[in-house]
Amino acid sequence: MLTDRQLLILQVIIDDFIRSAQPVGSRTLSKKDKIAFSSATIRNEMADLEELGYIEKTHISSGRVPSQKGYRYYVDHLLPPVRLTKEDLAKIQSIFNEQIYELEKIVQKSAQILSDLTNYTTVVLGPSVKDHKLKTIQIVPLNKETAVAIIVTDTGHVEKHVITIPPTIHPSDLEKMVNILNERLIGVPLIDLNEKIYTEVADVLRAHIQSYDSILKTISASLDLDLNAPAQMFFGGKMNMLRQPEFSDIEKVRSLMNIIEQEKEFYRLLRKHQQQGIQVKIGKENEVKGMEDCSLITATYSVGDEKLGTIAVLGPTRMEYSRVISILNRVASDLSNVLTQWYQKY
Amino acid sequence: MLTDRQLLILQVIIDDFIRSAQPVGSRTLSKKDKIAFSSATIRNEMADLEELGYIEKTHISSGRVPSQKGYRYYVDHLLPPVRLTKEDLAKIQSIFNEQIYELEKIVQKSAQILSDLTNYTTVVLGPSVKDHKLKTIQIVPLNKETAVAIIVTDTGHVEKHVITIPPTIHPSDLEKMVNILNERLIGVPLIDLNEKIYTEVADVLRAHIQSYDSILKTISASLDLDLNAPAQMFFGGKMNMLRQPEFSDIEKVRSLMNIIEQEKEFYRLLRKHQQQGIQVKIGKENEVKGMEDCSLITATYSVGDEKLGTIAVLGPTRMEYSRVISILNRVASDLSNVLTQWYQKY
DNA sequence: GTTAGCACTCTCATTAACCGAGTGCTAAAT
DNA sequence: ATTTAGCACTCGGTTAATGAGAGTGCTAAC
Structure with a gap:
């Protein structure tokens, strides 16, 4: 029901906001290469997009900011394709470089590298020993x-x-x-x-x-x-959130860190994300107080058909969804491959 | 060489500043019960104390703040006696309540309780397995x-x-x-x-x-x-620092967290504190960039005569030295007792 | 349907004015 | 010889005023 032009504008707004963390105005947009029409046209389209709930103003005469609904649509339909650079791939590869035979170590290292690569916080849910x-x-x-x-x-x-x-x-x-x-x-x-x-x-x-x-x-x-003990959780880059401009307020940092630090709550949240494939929960979709400004992207890793655990990246709602999803996909599948190969020996 | 009155004033200034985190003025001081002379007298004394380097001004017409030298003198000579409350003692006791037979668990729990009790960050250096x-x-x-x-x-x-x-x-x-x-x-x-x-x-x-x-x-x-692996470090209340007013600046939090998170640096720092008894390092005495506003109080715990590890509390220089030292003393000796008793069985 | 133009709104940064807490110094009181 | 009262002065922090800049919505022309 959105026109192509509206989709284009929505996409460019979100891309720009993810990059800059600043509300996006019509003039800024009109200068983009992809956009060939005037700022006035954009203003009209933006008014429509706002009415439909995809974008919001921070105040009456400000630029627009993506709403949760906007991010949701973006993630579902507008993700720009990303190709991982050689450096990225090399880093991911480096997880498996050394001959590691201990599941915990490999999982911990994955969390570490993943947070280095994304600059967000990562959590890897280790395999439950139950099975x-x-x-x-x-x-x-x-x-x-x-x-x-x-x-x-x-x-x-x-x-x-x-x-x-x-x-x-x-x-x-x-x-x-x-x-x-x-x-x-x-x-x-x-x-x-x-x-x-x-x-x-x-x-x-x-x-x-x-x-x-x-x-x-x-x-x-x-x-x-x-x-009955919960599976181990391995964190990477707990402090990366401090670098995000949305967490320049110490109060927000505190409430978020509370959630992360008392691991139970967070564990419960991750348990919900057991389905195959990439899952993205945006802002309030997480249904956790204090995570309204955060998105959680998860993937599972497995041996053969058997799910072993969950890999998660936690960032601001203004997260680089495309990049994170690509990286997460890659790490999860590489990890699954290595583990599958490894377990076949038994 | 300081007169009794100067000592009294120094002590009250530091006590007050530890409580309030605000520069202390002569009028505030003159209202204290302990102090029976006028604000003008206090001003004169404060000028002397400042000249001697025990207190500082934040700006030309502000109240006084303890200097590093002031804290040092305070810690060495002016600590007000503290009696731990029943609640405190009960909590410390609770570390040993359950029948715990695993060194790591008991040490981890100590770190946890210690941070709860002090509202600062605690680190416990587990015993090295080498011996x-x-x-x-x-x-x-x-x-x-x-x-x-x-x-x-x-x-x-x-x-x-x-x-x-x-x-x-x-x-x-x-x-x-x-x-x-x-x-x-x-x-x-x-x-x-x-x-x-x-x-x-x-x-x-x-x-x-x-x-x-x-x-x-x-x-x-x-x-x-x-x-060659370093002994394990167990942290408690990593985020407690966020509550201290001196860390309302996100930049300070970041640089401090960097030190804590990359554990190597911090480990090296703790290794220096192997001497018997309580040790207090104030601000720059720690010789670590980014810890100028922090103090580190350490104690060792042991089995019989053999040192096992170090317990440390990290807080702002404006730390409740008295209370922390009392608690730390108690925890270290209780821990030592329990472990000594336990190890004697072998 | 698109765009240029314009009046309007709101934020943010700068400046000025002021209040209050605190100091240092001098002179009087003890 | 101390101690204290008094006073002028300093400086940070708050408030209010101002103006620039970015952005909007709307209207009318293209």
């Missing part, structure tokens, strides 16, 4: 009372857990228990461990081990807690 | 090429390390190697591991194992890297 499969479980006694339980998954992830050992348990029982656990539970996804303990392991334990009750508690202690 | 002693080393093969090496120390600390296994190494050799390592190296401090490998283990290995060269590389890979 990883048990490779081995070890219990290393530290002294009479405590021991550290170590769980290794098929992906090389290591969980540790310091536990107390009730004095009723005999060391040899402990050893037996570990053997039984390893015999019966290798290959089981961590999330199913608790169930399997009761269906598969409990009977065997009862048959072989004296202090059955306390040993069960010990097992629970070593396996239970880590499952 | 911990090897409890066991395990190598868990993940697939043909990679394995994860797991080092457990007597303190329950777990290091993991993904390594590649050269195809020339036979799995049984790997097993032999692990056995030999465990036989020979248990109880050795991590920092001495590399040396011991050559003095104690190399010969045995050569005698028993075929692919001697590649296995040595593998060992190095599993043990080498983690030693």
Whole structure:
């Protein structure tokens, strides 16, 4: 329903505003190469665009600023194509340059590079360990009372857990228990461990081990807690927001940092973004107080068909959507490829 | 060489300025209970104090502000006694309430509580693992090429390390190697591991194992890297600085955050503060550009006589020295006590 | 349908005036 | 010999006035 000319104007307004952070006036627009008509014409079109809700004035005689609806339309239909420069590609490549075998490190480095590249804040939601499969479980006694339980998954992830050992348990029982656990539970996804303990392991334990009750508690202690914990979040460029002119007000910085720092809220927000592909949430679409001036762009990365985690870029609503989306696409797919390739070995 | 009255005035000026963040004038001072002489007298005394360098004016006809020298004198000689409230003590106690057996968690929680209590930024330098002693080393093969090496120390600390296994190494050799390592190296401090490998283990290995060269590389890979890594730093209340009026300027926030975020610089700074007891570095005493308006108060915590790490509180020079020092003293000694008690079991 | 022209609006930067908090100095009081 | 009252003076911060500049909406001409 918008005419081509209106679309052109909308696009140029948003492009210019993203660059300059200043309201865009009709005269500025009329000087652009792409635009061949006079400022008066532009003024008329702008009045229409404003009436339709795509742009706004900051005050009665100011230039125009994109509205949330405007950004939404821009993101959905008007994104200018971006080609990543060689430098950009090289940096992205550098994430995978070193031979890294640890998922966490690679994910952390991705967050780092991504924030360098975009100058915004990035968050990478690490893969939940729930679906990883048990490779081995070890219990290393530290002294009479405590021991550290170590769980290794098929992906090389290591969980540790310091536990107390009730004095009723005999060391040899402990050893037996570990053997039984390893015999019966290798290959089981961590999330199913608790169930399997009761269906598969409990009977065997009862048959072989004296202090059955306390040993069960010990097992629970070593396996239970880590499952409900949220997946790790890796941040990059937390302070990049300070450079954006929209955050020259210390109050805004504070309220935004509050959201980021108390990670729970932010984690919940990211959990919503589990769908395949790039997702863009603009301003109030995030439904979080204090993020009205922010946009969140997310992508997922995966191994084969299985989603592993989410990569997110947080910036002002006046964000370089095109560029960020391109970069994010690239990083997510490269990361998926590398991980897929890597996991195939197992 | 300062008269009692001058000291009194200096103290009241600093106390007031710490509270209000506003330059203190003679009239304000004369209204204080402690002060029984007129504003004119105070003006004379202040002129002297200024000449001696303990206080400064922000402009020719303003009230006085403590100088760095003033703060230094205040910290060294004029600290008003502070008694921690029951609430404060209860919060500090709560660090140790839960039965926590993991050093990292307890240290992290200390940082958290400390920043809550002081409203400043806190850093806790975790203990370096270098001095911990090897409890066991395990190598868990993940697939043909990679394995994860797991080092457990007597303190329950777990290091993991993904390594590649050269195809020339036979799995049984790997097993032999692990056995030999465990036989020979248990109880050795991590920092001495590399040396011991050559003095104690190399010969045995050569005698028993075929692919001697590649296995040595593998060992190095599993043990080498983690030693030079700096000890972990745990932050609390990174954003608390935003609430201080001296950081209403976004530029200052940025330069300070830069220092904090790129942890290396900050780590180096903390390393200087290894001496026993409370240390206070005021403003430029920190010798870090961008920290001219900050003070750093540090304490060490230890097990028995052995220093483990450093606890630090970073605030504006206009910091509540008295309160922070009291709290820090308490936390450091409580932490030391708990850890000493805990470690004695080993 | 497009554009030139014009009156009007509003922000922002500059300047001037003023208030208030604070100082230093002098002279009187203790 | 101190201490204090008094007074002239300084300077930052706030308010108000002014003007320039950017931008708009509307009308009338092209």
